[in-house]
Amino acid sequence: MERRSTRVALTAWTVLVVLFLWIPLALILLYAFNKSNVESWPISSFTTHWFHAAWNSEVRSALWLSVRVGLTATGIALVLGSMAAFGVARFRFFGREAISFLLILPIALPGIVTGIALNSAFLAGNILLSTWTIVVGHATFCVIVVYNNVLARLRRSSPSLIEASQDLGADGLQTFRFVIWPVLSTALVAGGLLAFALSFDEVVVTYFTAGAQNTLPLLIFGYIRLGQQLPVVNVIAFAMILVTAIPVLLAQRLVRDAGLVRGAGAAAH
Amino acid sequence: MYLASLVALFLSSFWTVDPFTSVVQHIWNVDNYKLLWEQSAYHSIALRTVGIAAAVTAADAILAFPVGYFMARIAGGRSRAFIFVAVLLPLWSSYLIRVYIWRLILDHDGVLNWSLRKVGLPAANIGYTNWAVWLIFTYVWLPFMILPVYGALERVPDSFLEASRDLGAGGWTTFRRILLPLALPGVIAGSIFTFSLTLGDYITPLLAGGASSQFIGNVVYDSIGSQQTPFAAAFAAVPLVVMAVYLLIARRLGAFEAL
Numbered sequence A: 001m002e003r004r005s006t007r008v009a010l011t012a013w014t015v016l017v018v019l020f021l022w023i024p025l026a027l028i029l030l031y032a033f034n035k036s037n038v039e040s041w042p043i044s045s046f047t048t049h050w051f052h053a054a055w056n057s058e059v060r061s062a063l064w065l066s067v068r069v070g071l072t073a074t075g076i077a078l079v080l081g082s083m084a085a086f087g088v089a090r091f092r093f094f095g096r097e098a099i100s101f102l103l104i105l106p107i108a109l110p111g112i113v114t115g116i117a118l119n120s121a122f123l124a125g126n127i128l129l130s131t132w133t134i135v136v137g138h139a140t141f142c143v144i145v146v147y148n149n150v151l152a153r154l155r156r157s158s159p160s161l162i163e164a165s166q167d168l169g170a171d172g173l174q175t176f177r178f179v180i181w182p183v184l185s186t187a188l189v190a191g192g193l194l195a196f197a198l199s200f201d202e203v204v205v206t207y208f209t210a211g212a213q214n215t216l217p218l219l220i221f222g223y224i225r226l227g228q229q230l231p232v233v234n235v236i237a238f239a240m241i242l243v244t245a246i247p248v249l250l251a252q253r254l255v256r257d258a259g260l261v262r263g264a265g266a267a268a269h
Numbered sequence B: 001m002y003l004a005s006l007v008a009l010f011l012s013s014f015w016t017v018d019p020f021t022s023v024v025q026h027i028w029n030v031d032n033y034k035l036l037w038e039q040s041a042y043h044s045i046a047l048r049t050v051g052i053a054a055a056v057t058a059a060d061a062i063l064a065f066p067v068g069y070f071m072a073r074i075a076g077g078r079s080r081a082f083i084f085v086a087v088l089l090p091l092w093s094s095y096l097i098r099v100y101i102w103r104l105i106l107d108h109d110g111v112l113n114w115s116l117r118k119v120g121l122p123a124a125n126i127g128y129t130n131w132a133v134w135l136i137f138t139y140v141w142l143p144f145m146i147l148p149v150y151g152a153l154e155r156v157p158d159s160f161l162e163a164s165r166d167l168g169a170g171g172w173t174t175f176r177r178i179l180l181p182l183a184l185p186g187v188i189a190g191s192i193f194t195f196s197l198t199l200g201d202y203i204t205p206l207l208a209g210g211a212s213s214q215f216i217g218n219v220v221y222d223s224i225g226s227q228q229t230p231f232a233a234a235f236a237a238v239p240l241v242v243m244a245v246y247l248l249i250a251r252r253l254g255a256f257e258a259l
Helices: A004-032 A049-054 A057-090 A097-109 A111-124 A131-156 A160-165 A172-201 A206-208 A217-225 A230-252 A259-265 B001-028 B030-038 B041-075 B077-092 B096-106 B112-116 B132-153 B158-166 B169-198 B203-208 B216-225 B229-252
Strands: none
Touching: A004 A206, A004 A230, A004 B077, A004 B096, A049 A230, A049 B229, A057 A131, A057 A172, A057 A217, A111 A131, A111 A206, A111 B216, A111 B229, A131 A172, A131 A206, A160 A259, A172 A217, A172 A230, A172 B077, A206 A217, A217 A230, A217 B096, A217 B203, A230 B077, A230 B096, B041 B077, B041 B132, B041 B169, B041 B216, B041 B229, B096 B132, B096 B203, B132 B169, B132 B203, B158 B169, B169 B216, B169 B229, B203 B216, B216 B229
């Protein structure tokens, strides 16, 4: 096939690109142990002191809020996203094409637009910005992630499965329990994990929908911007890189398709 | 069930439409557009935003194409799976943190300058400049380009390349006449991400850019901060229009199937 020199060049290029992607992540893992609170290179001495310092009440309450918002938004997204996917995959109705197009659009829309729109909608409706407004903001993109995952799965499974089940005399509940659920369950789990990972990281929409509360990303955004508490930021970065790796690896095992790429697009920072 | 899904569709479509309607409401305020049109500062901000977005897209395409080709045609099953995860994981790790890391790397006393000094080169000092913004965007969105390009290249049958060679085409001709046209939907699908995400961003310019790195998003962000929502919306319409046109072209070229 390809000439030897081409193969070597391509291999080298790929290795370099993967290194380019990973060296920065490896560096932040090192910086978390930097003893000095001046973040310069090379790191002269190491400590685990900052891990202790990062576990303060401010960080803990932000973390707790992020977890609550992530879980609630994911729950809403699982219900609405899978129903929307069912509607688009199974039925033909007026505006179906438009709706499936609209559900791809948020990938391309800047998060700041969603953020402003929600912000002005809440203000217009005299709704106080609270944990709930953050949840609504996050649900908008979490729905897309679940929708994409479920839709991809439904498109690959044949509708004749359901017809066969009905022909064999199963009622609606039995069809759901024995046919639809086994087909969908891993797609739902994967979609849910990814939706949670997205919500956990989101800054832009959160910024415009949060009142006085801080989620974890908002907290570190503030720290980085003002150049304060950088050692604490390093430790949070360390933890977040490790923690987000888990749901993504799990989801990747469950679905091996493009849903992951599309889903990440829905973050649309 | 049908009704419930309709309601759900209505709700979710309402959410995605929402940004539009609120923007559309403000578009009729012509004064904001006059201001945009007349102030040359806004021209250069818009041009900078679109220019850097295009430069990021080009850099990502160049970086990604050989990787996609390697994954699709050279790597074995295991190394392909490894590269796939190695590309996917950085994509999902916190965006904010990835920007922050580059701030440390490009800093005056950062890793980049240190390494350059080690090999005897002058310090680069690109921290807090447009170069830094370009580099960070290229880094952050790169996985979005690699994965669709890989997907498109994987679908090119071996026989096409063999046929091209049998008909006497050299490597370069095969690349230009066969591989590039067939991979184009993948590149365009990737560029939807790299281009639009750069276009709408304000965090990277804010955290890692300099005084002359303002993006459209930064002006929008600042205008919201000073309660000038109509003007913010007017300026935010610029990337929306650019993206709408871009998406229509992309759909024509069949990029949606490659997403």
